Amino acid sequence: MLDFRPVLLVTGLALTVMALAMGIPAAVDAVHGDPDWLIFLASSGVTLFLGLLLAAANRTGSRKQFTIRQMFLLTVCGWTAASIAGAIPFAFSGLHLSSTDAWFEAVSGVTASGSTVLRGLGHLPPGILLWRALLQWLGGGAFLLMSVLVLPELSIGGMQMFRLESNTALGDRVMGRSFQVAGRMLVVYGVLTVVLTLLLWAAGMSRFPALLHAMSTISCGGFSTEDGSIGAWHKPAIDWVILAGMLISGAPFVIYLHMMQQRWGQVLRNTQLRWYLALFLLSALAIGLWLLLTHGVKPLPSIRHGAFTAASVLTGTGYATLDWGSWSGLPVAVLFFLSFVGGCAGSTAGGLKIFRLQILFTSARVQLTRLLRPHSVVLPTYERKPVPDQVRESVLGFLFVYCLSFAALSMLLGMVGLDFMSAITGAASALGNLGPGLTQAIGPMHGFTHMPDSAKWLLSVAMLYGRLEMFLLLVVFIPDFWKT
Amino acid sequence: MLDIRPVFFINGFLLLILAAAMAMPVFADLAAGQNEWPAFAAAAFCSVFIGLALIFSSRGKGEPVLHTREAFLLTVTSWVLISLLGALPFALGSLKMSIADAVFESVSGVTTTGSTVLHGLDHAPWAILMWRSMLNWLGGVGIIVTSVTLLPVLRIGGMQLFRMESSDKADHVKPRFSQVAWGVLGVYSLLTFLLVGCLLAAGMTPLQAICHAMSSLSTGGFSTSDQSLGAFGDGARWICVIGMILGGGSFTLYVAPWKRGQWGLFRDSQMRWYLLTMISFALLLTFWNWAVRDMGAYEALRSSFFNVVAVLTTTGFHTNDYDTWGGFAEIAFFMMAFVGGCTGSAAGGIKIFRYEVLFAMVRVHARRLLHPHGIFVIRFNDMAVSNLVLRSVLTFVMFYFFAFAGVSVLLSMTGLDDVTSLSAAAAALGNLGPGLGKVIGPGHDYGSIPQAAKWILAGGMMLGRLEVATVLILAFPGFWRE
Numbered sequence: 001m002l003d004f005r006p007v008l009l010v011t012g013l014a015l016t017v018m019a020l021a022m023g024i025p026a027a028v029d030a031v032h033g034d035p036d037w038l039i040f041l042a043s044s045g046v047t048l049f050l051g052l053l054l055a056a057a058n059r060t061g062s063r064k065q066f067t068i069r070q071m072f073l074l075t076v077c078g079w080t081a082a083s084i085a086g087a088i089p090f091a092f093s094g095l096h097l098s099s100t101d102a103w104f105e106a107v108s109g110v111t112a113s114g115s116t117v118l119r120g121l122g123h124l125p126p127g128i129l130l131w132r133a134l135l136q137w138l139g140g141g142a143f144l145l146m147s148v149l150v151l152p153e154l155s156i157g158g159m160q161m162f163r164l165e166s167n168t169a170l171g172d173r174v175m176g177r178s179f180q181v182a183g184r185m186l187v188v189y190g191v192l193t194v195v196l197t198l199l200l201w202a203a204g205m206s207r208f209p210a211l212l213h214a215m216s217t218i219s220c221g222g223f224s225t226e227d228g229s230i231g232a233w234h235k236p237a238i239d240w241v242i243l244a245g246m247l248i249s250g251a252p253f254v255i256y257l258h259m260m261q262q263r264w265g266q267v268l269r270n271t272q273l274r275w276y277l278a279l280f281l282l283s284a285l286a287i288g289l290w291l292l293l294t295h296g297v298k299p300l301p302s303i304r305h306g307a308f309t310a311a312s313v314l315t316g317t318g319y320a321t322l323d324w325g326s327w328s329g330l331p332v333a334v335l336f337f338l339s340f341v342g343g344c345a346g347s348t349a350g351g352l353k354i355f356r357l358q359i360l361f362t363s364a365r366v367q368l369t370r371l372l373r374p375h376s377v378v379l380p381t382y383e384r385k386p387v388p389d390q391v392r393e394s395v396l397g398f399l400f401v402y403c404l405s406f407a408a409l410s411m412l413l414g415m416v417g418l419d420f421m422s423a424i425t426g427a428a429s430a431l432g433n434l435g436p437g438l439t440q441a442i443g444p445m446h447g448f449t450h451m452p453d454s455a456k457w458l459l460s461v462a463m464l465y466g467r468l469e470m471f472l473l474l475v476v477f478i479p480d481f482w483k484t
Numbered sequence: 485m486l487d488i489r490p491v492f493f494i495n496g497f498l499l500l501i502l503a504a505a506m507a508m509p510v511f512a513d514l515a516a517g518q519n520e521w522p523a524f525a526a527a528a529f530c531s532v533f534i535g536l537a538l539i540f541s542s543r544g545k546g547e548p549v550l551h552t553r554e555a556f557l558l559t560v561t562s563w564v565l566i567s568l569l570g571a572l573p574f575a576l577g578s579l580k581m582s583i584a585d586a587v588f589e590s591v592s593g594v595t596t597t598g599s600t601v602l603h604g605l606d607h608a609p610w611a612i613l614m615w616r617s618m619l620n621w622l623g624g625v626g627i628i629v630t631s632v633t634l635l636p637v638l639r640i641g642g643m644q645l646f647r648m649e650s651s652d653k654a655d656h657v658k659p660r661f662s663q664v665a666w667g668v669l670g671v672y673s674l675l676t677f678l679l680v681g682c683l684l685a686a687g688m689t690p691l692q693a694i695c696h697a698m699s700s701l702s703t704g705g706f707s708t709s710d711q712s713l714g715a716f717g718d719g720a721r722w723i724c725v726i727g728m729i730l731g732g733g734s735f736t737l738y739v740a741p742w743k744r745g746q747w748g749l750f751r752d753s754q755m756r757w758y759l760l761t762m763i764s765f766a767l768l769l770t771f772w773n774w775a776v777r778d779m780g781a782y783e784a785l786r787s788s789f790f791n792v793v794a795v796l797t798t799t800g801f802h803t804n805d806y807d808t809w810g811g812f813a814e815i816a817f818f819m820m821a822f823v824g825g826c827t828g829s830a831a832g833g834i835k836i837f838r839y840e841v842l843f844a845m846v847r848v849h850a851r852r853l854l855h856p857h858g859i860f861v862i863r864f865n866d867m868a869v870s871n872l873v874l875r876s877v878l879t880f881v882m883f884y885f886f887a888f889a890g891v892s893v894l895l896s897m898t899g900l901d902d903v904t905s906l907s908a909a910a911a912a913l914g915n916l917g918p919g920l921g922k923v924i925g926p927g928h929d930y931g932s933i934p935q936a937a938k939w940i941l942a943g944g945m946m947l948g949r950l951e952v953a954t955v956l957i958l959a960f961p962g963f964w965r966e
Binding site for chain 1: 640819852
């Protein structure tokens with residue numbers, strides 16, 4: 001029989017964190033004199049009560065490790081509970097959002113996607129704006145934790161390559177070390193947020209938006225405080241700072257730990273980082289050239305806009321300086337495929353992740369060699385380590401399920417009435433936690449306000465599913481999971 | 485050392501067959517009393533000349549032996565060579581097609597894609613119409629024989645599952661153009677004759693019947709009318725549906741012996757999934773058309789079945805402009821372009837058996853997540869699938885998606901819009917034919933797209949037809965290294 005207590009304990013802790021976080025917008029609104037502070041305080045009270053209740057009732061006392069099933073279930077429950085809790089303030093605030101809209105906004109925040117149903121962002125009370133950014137920031141941090149503590153242990157989509165020790169058992173020692181690394185990463189995450197805030201402030205944003213944009217950038221989220229996204233500021237300096245922030249948050253966070261310990265060799269040898277930057281440069285170049293040649297943008301701005309758009313889509317942030325949703329032709333094709341790629345493993349970005357592409361390429365090379373020389377023994381390698389068969393299968397299985405989910409989701413979106421391009425780009429963008437799609441209707445400067453409710457539900461579930469790297473959610477639904 | 489003599493020899497032999505096939509359109513031309521035959525005579529002369537030159541230049545002592553690398557080279561060169569020479573009649577004939585157009589049309593024919601650059605087919609010379617269908621037919625039988633004899637030995641995309649001899653690591657390629665191949669050829673011709681007969685009975689003229697029989701069984705999709713099968717009655721449409729379904733099924737199974745009182749065809753899981761996929765998509769679209777788009781029940785059933793079968797078997801016929809059926813239909817047709825028919829058929833796409841293997845793998849993978857130390861076996865048709873097969877299937881699918889991404893980005897560089905470039909890439913790689921949208925959707929043709937896009941698409945069709953890896957391997961430095 002599955003022991004649910006640890007699952008409920010972690011869910012309770014997640015709720016408690018959400019409740020404490022709600023205190024911040026409550027305080028800000030109170031200072032600002034906005035009536036929403038009461039809503040935030042009340043939501044915080046309810047969530048805190050539920051969270052503490054769950055946590056206290058399910059304390060086991062023993063320091064026994066979680067079983068595999070418990071880990072699956074607690075991750076799924078934790079994220080779902082956090083999304084529901086995040087929706088409460090939206091639903092009851094002065095915005096009068098429907099429950100669908102509130103849930104959509106919260107999921108889009110927690111999964112760091114950045115699709116929004118809100119318009120007129122510039123006139124919203126500060127509490128709501130802060131809450132949206134906080135959701136993304138917390139979601140980004142949680143995903144970072146998950147990619148160190150949970151995904152490698154559960155062997156999701158080849159993430160077992162990132163186990164800290166080759167030992168497969170969930171030994172105390174390994175877990176201790178993982179917790180240490182995860183803790184350091186969170187510190188880096190916090191420090192980067194502060195640095196980014198200061199830089200944005202220096203670049204000409206006022207303090208409040210600077211903080212919010214820093215939080216949404218570092219989590220690869222993409223909620224802005226203006227309808228026109230970053231383009232509303234018309235300041236190249238801000239564009240460059242955000243661009244750097246997006247690139248930093250899409251890179252593997254391990255390299256920052258190496259940098260702190262001055263192990264520069266490790267940073268330079270990180271092939272995932274190299275691939276990531278190469279892909280970014282290539283697509284930035286393509287889009288920049290396209291802007292230069294067909295839109296008559298001047299050379300320097302075209303470089304800036306090209307790089308910004310490429311980084312925004314590659315890392316799944318979803319910010320925009322130009323409305324890339326209204327483009328057509330070459331950049332749409334490039335951005336569409338980029339939205340599948342996503343950032344690096346061990347970052348806050350979504351999508352397939354660069355390291356999976358690397359493993360795909362190295363297996364492909366090995367396969368071609370095998371075709372010519374059937375008896376040869378060739379091993380695919382990643383970061384100079386051989387890739388075990390099981391990892392290759394996990395990665396390829398991940399890719400297949402990703403494509404399949406994409407196909408199913410876009411057909412469902414078509415059924416609820418979206419047109420071809422909106423459906424396929426919307427599906428790719430939700431699965432990859434990018435946010436906006438590549439058409440006018442759901443582009444980065446338009447929001448999802450006018451989508452049918454059914455489409456909002458489909459997209460929000462897809463975002464959660466994508467953030468949970470699909471298999472975490474899928475496994476819970478196979479009958480084997482519940483068999484004892 | 486690469487021994488290219490057998491490659492030359494077999495290519496030469498294939499060109500002689502191509503030249504012989506040019507007799508058919510000449511007959512059609514004489515029957516119509518048009519003046520198209522000089523182009524065909526010239527093309528046949530070229531083919532015979534080059535063919536004989538290749539044969540005589542490679543005559544050596546002993547029987548030609550194919551090793552792995554030569555077999556790869558043979559597969560690719562023969563398809564390219566036949567496509568190029570097949571383009572001659574288009575370029576030399578009265579239509580005066582440009583080189584890009586002629587090559588596009590010919591590649592599209594030989595790869596059984598069926599995208600056309602021609603407009604006004606109803607008034608086109610008979611010989612040209614006949615030659616297009618003939619190319620479909622030859623390409624169809626070519627790919628069936630290749631996928632039965634060569635691909636399994638070359639281990640492309642998990643095709644080793646369908647290998648006939650038991651030894652798994654044979655280095656020596658002996659394409660067994662034997663019993664099975666001859667049997668397949670026989671069945672293919674027989675079915676063509678039957679279809680011609682049925683279509684004649686359904687009221688088509690002899691030319692139309694022959695052309696449609698050839699291009700439906702080969703899942704090619706060249707028609708004699710701009711409206712494709714939309715120009716014909718109910719009888720012809722349903723007969724073509726049957727022809728396409730047969731063309732997308734495994735031909736090896738049609739000649740399979742009776743075992744334990746049962747025909748192999750009915751025991752094959754791939755065949756079952758093939759039909760099941762087809763019926764589910766068709767019913768889904770029937771429902772969509774009937775419930776959401778207010779089509780009459782029979783009309784919805786008829787047009788959904790026809791167009792779904794045409795897309796899933798990668799034929800590319802159409803009866804309606806299914807592009808206007810709304811968002812869901814467009815997306816469904818786009819996704820179907822990636823499915824394809826069975827192995828050992830003339831259909832393109834990723835193919836049903838690979839999906840079966842992938843699904844089985846995902847199931848096993850999900851269970852392994854729960855039981856990290858468990859041992860699970862993936863099965864296909866009650867046989868255990870080895871890791872090697874699994875990996876080549878996975879690699880194939882990956883190559884396919886990368887090729888799709890590459891071709892669509894290249895197409896978008898030529899200035900095509902996004903729907904056109906995405907759907908054209910999918911349709912070319914899957915050897916399907918029509919894409920989606922105002923430019924290349926059903927009922928439109930590829931005549932208006934830029935020249936560069938035509939070349940890219942022709943490359944895409946070739947890549948898809950030869951299962952991607954067969955072509956890619958030639959660009960792999962290891963191939964040319966000793």
